Amino acid sequence: MDIEKVKQEYFNTLSELQNEMLLLQSRIKKAKNQLLITKTEEDIKQFRKENDLEEGLKHISLFD
Numbered sequence: 383m384d385i386e387k388v389k390q391e392y393f394n395t396l397s398e399l400q401n402e403m404l405l406l407q408s409r410i411k412k413a414k415n416q417l418l419i420t421k422t423e424e425d426i427k428q429f430r431k432e433n434d435l436e437e438g439l440k441h442i443s444l445f446d
Contacts, residue, residue: 399441406442409435 413433420429436444 395441402439402442406435406439409433 413429413435416429416433420426436442
């Protein structure tokens with residue numbers, strides 16, 4: 383086993399996870415701000431359409 387290679391793979395995965403966490407944090411902030419101005423059923427439909435928190439995430443899964 384090449385320990386250095388395994389360590390690098392773990393480091394890369396952790397870096398990707400950290401980037402996803404930052405992206406998710408940004409998406410949550412945006413979604414919260416949009417919820418503040420959501421008033422109607424149509425607004426809620428639009429909100430759901432525009433705020434897919436999991437889109438493009440590789441390591442983080444929020445909902446089944």
